[in-house]
Amino acid sequence: MANFYIKTNAVTHELPDNKRPKFFMFGVPGYTNMGDQAISLAARKYIENEFPEYQYIEVLEDDDDKAIPVVKKAINRCDIVAFTGGGNMGNLYSNHEVARRKVFSTFTDNLTISFPQSIHFEDNEDGRKEQKLSQAAYSKNKNLVLVARDAQSYHRMQTTFNNTVIFTPDMVLYMDPLKKNVKRSGALFVFRHDGEKVVKDSVVQGLKKSLDNGRPIEFTDTVLDDVDAITPVTRGKLYERELELFSHQEVIITDRWHAMVFSVLTGTPCLLMGNSYGKGKHAYFDWIESIDWVSYTDEEDLGRINRQLKFLMNSSRHDYDVKPDFKQLHDIIKNYYQNKK
């Protein structure tokens, strides 16, 4: 199926002229964070698998402003508007939050879904100011449904906004696991370089030392630095390349939630550490604590962490099933379509 999306620079696609109901996904990332790219890939796969009656249309984040009036003019009663999921609701990534407010406060007559997100407004002047702006914008839309991807965010969304809030996993957990047996070698350290980083360098260096007994050790991030931008056309291949990378590792040490998700999907032993506000920790306990080859820790004692790593690296693979946990999202879309068609 062709990719339809509105893009004002390199490639421009017009809105398709047909009678199918449309699912407009705004805020689709062009930047090179593979976690966010995988989210967009999974959201598309989810809608196209579960609701084939809908035509899925992606609006890249750079085009949100130009696309809003175009979509506003073309939108029909069955159509659904959505905004990309991730870990950026709040005041830490205000470009995303500003775009979200515009979309939510514009399409007030259609089901509008904020795809699975974590939320964090800081408890300071900027956080409170931005929260008020978001509350004002979100409250204009009675058809807006917020999806929380962890219980902490579910609680925060319900205490912050008056909108309906539902609870599902991160979209990437909808993706199929990669089931092949490849030879594993090496430890991959996947760490963020942004303001959310809290893991101490001494802990990371200590773990590097203890894993470094002839084993290849590499450092990377899920934010790619060998491409400038990613589009819905190129992200599929890059996602596969990322899973391929993970599937060859003996172990992943990370503070990136999606590095843990990629480890789940590839059966790769993985230890997740904290970020500044617990988004990975909560998502881990909520959805994947029962998966034997991944775990979370706040520990700083190297002896204890090494014992935990040994346990993970010796664990067996087993089946798991997170897909039923998307049911609240499924029911919201299904009921809307049945009422409107």
Place this chain on the structure above:
Amino acid sequence: MANFYIKTNAVTHELPDNKRPKFFMFGVPGYTNMGDQAISLAARKYIENEFPEYQYIEVLEDDDDKAIPVVKKAINRCDIVAFTGGGNMGNLYSNHEVARRKVFSTFTDNLTISFPQSIHFEDNEDGRKEQKLSQAAYSKNKNLVLVARDAQSYHRMQTTFNNTVIFTPDMVLYMDPLKKNVKRSGALFVFRHDGEKVVKDSVVQGLKKSLDNGRPIEFTDTVLDDVDAITPVTRGKLYERELELFSHQEVIITDRWHAMVFSVLTGTPCLLMGNSYGKGKHAYFDWIESIDWVSYTDEEDLGRINRQLKFLMNSSRHDYDVKPDFKQLHDIIKNYYQNKK
């Protein structure tokens, strides 16, 4: 308001003969577990506060079997059937599970709500057998809504049953906090004596020793042993007595989830430890991790636990707000009433 409930021994109340819609709560406990009693108290308070149009009718668990045909005959289209919340869905407490199946498979034409529960079917022959029986019974009721009180249970219910599953806190977190400043003295150890117990005696005794510097130390359980049974008439006073007991303590050490909830409500420093399947741990992380005077640990190192206790005992009290987290339950009931009336 009078207590209406069907009771076949001491006191018998007939079903009230009026036109008000009824809210039938089955499985109301008569046993002396104050956690479960507080749940029943809170459920009644919740419905009476939020849906005053409904008349709340409690059916004690001993009377479930006799009440089912009586209610079946009298039930009207606006009426709602519910089964008491708690931590007993699964195969560990089969008397509750058997009663639940009967109620769910009987009232299939009315909204039926399984109040906030944790679920645990063991991964053994008995667990699998009982799970199949529950799946068969629950699947007969298309109007059944299961409420999970922690994310682990939300996941398990969605992977086990085809019914709608929603996510709210334990009902007791709906109760108002006790805001009075009383003189605190002593440490209270509140430990279970049932099959869910996993905390090592050496840890408990070690903590007792370190807290025992002239401070009164007592051991108790939230299951009372000075009364034989509790009814909807007597539970209110016993609940107040329990909160009074907690509010005078300097610190609570416990493996009982509701001992932690009573500590939240009374502003009492509390450290919660594990049970056999993590129901307290998950509920803690999901709803009350942001409350400073309570915490959870799996730790067995006494030095570390003592540092955590010191931190809790030095923490300040602050406001918290869990009530918005009951919104999914509220919306289900509100929408049902508006569609049926």
